[in-house]
Amino acid sequence: MSQALHYPWFESRWAHMVEQCSGGRLPHALLLAGPAGIGKQDFATTLGNYLLCQAPANGQPCGRCHSCELRQAGSHPDFIQVSPEGPGKPIKVDQVRELIDHLHSTAQQGGYRVVVLEPAESLNTSSANALLKILEEPGEDTLLVLISHQPGQLMPTIRSRCQRIDFAVPPAPDAIAWLSTALGLPQEKSEQLLAIAHGAPLRARDLYQGDAMDQRKQLLTGLADLLRDRVSASELATKLTKCDLLNCLDWLASLLNDVIRMQMTHSDQPRVNRDMKRMLEAVAKQGSRVKIFQMSDRIQEERVSLMLRQNPNRQLLLETLLQQWSALIR
Ligand SMILES: [Zn+2]
Structure with missing residues (x-):
């Protein structure tokens, strides 16, 4: 797993995020909103890696410290992911309760704790209500990152407790260049693939690879x-x-x-x-x-x-x- 963020269309947004982190201006909860297939999840993961890294450099996680090693192994105790148990299923209230228990009972490793919940529109009414409690008070040095492809479907009380960052599909030339390199395709082919994927480059890549x-x-x-x-x-x-x-x-x-x-x-x-x-x-x-x-x-x-x-x-x-x-x- 790569630690750094490689999508050129996120560069300025990422720089802004790093500034916000180093200025100590991170909120309790972020809502990353925007169409599917543009890399919001990788943005959230990299942000988690960055916050957990013990020696970040040049606005990226170092990839070598103990924390980064744990992240690469997928076993960092302070990085928690919450997702539905299967496609089309909701995020259940039990999953949210488990998360709350975990946040309350487990001691942190001395740094940040990051929860990535995706997709937030999979919360049903009871799990969303349960989540509201920790959105208000997640605890010291804890960041909740909610990812939503359809933020309009979220309960307004959830939305209002998060700092929202809106992501749009990247400019077509950036996405086409990236696709051509990532898949070794001629420009014209990448262009068509991108159009079929409604401008979402990662979705285009997945369509092509699957x-x-x-x-x-x-x-x-x-x-x-x-x-x-x-x-x-x-x-x-x-x-x-x-x-x-x-x-x-x-x-x-x-x-x-x-x-x-x-x-x-x-x-x-x-x-x-x-x-x-x-x-x-x-x-x-x-x-x-x-x-x-x-x-x-x-x-x-x-x-x-x-x-x-x-x-x-x-x-x-x-x-x-x-x-x-x-x-x-x-
Ligand atoms: Zn590191």
Whole structure:
């Protein structure tokens, strides 16, 4: 595990953070807010490493002291992470109670104590209420770092007790340069990958390194086949069983956005899904505006209910959307 923070888009923010630390102006609690996939978690981890390091230098943890060694081994007793036990699960009240017990009963190693809780929107009402108690009085030299990709979903009482730092997606040239280096990709490829990831470079990297790009390709090829009646909506929905549902909705929404933009601007060039130019051109030319907006609304509703952790009938949901897609140009 690297100790330092390597994302160029965080440079000035990090410098400011280091200043705040050395000036002794750290609050009890920070809320790092902003879209997923831009490195907020690494920012929090590095901040933890920095505060725990016994000999930080040049605004970075040294990477060599006993504390840094413990951090590298993942066994520093004063660095505590709280996250849901599985994807889509809430952070439970028992987890927060355990944290409180730990903070009250364990002696510190003589320095700071850092708690990173992520994502904060996974707190349910009872765990959020339990957390309020320590947000008010976390104890001496203790920093709580809450990370949120959707700060609007947090209880206002949680938000108001934290000093909020807002993170935006980085400037595209910075993100593209970073992606090209990190993945060894030509600029044009990085540019498209970044667009698919809505400008979030770490999400782009993860999409590329996982099998998400294969899944996307499977969906897009399937959509083209669907328009040519080479496959039925239910057959395609079955084929896509391994695809992540939220990703599928995201990609469908992105295709429709391209179509809407192409129709409005009378352009034949999709902004994001350039690899699907021909299919999108056909849909933009023949597609009914009303049906496109209806499908787009439906996707948005399904995304919201998925985020609220409702368990949909995936085959049925995909099949309905795919039918809507094939009906766009009929
Ligand atoms: Zn160190």
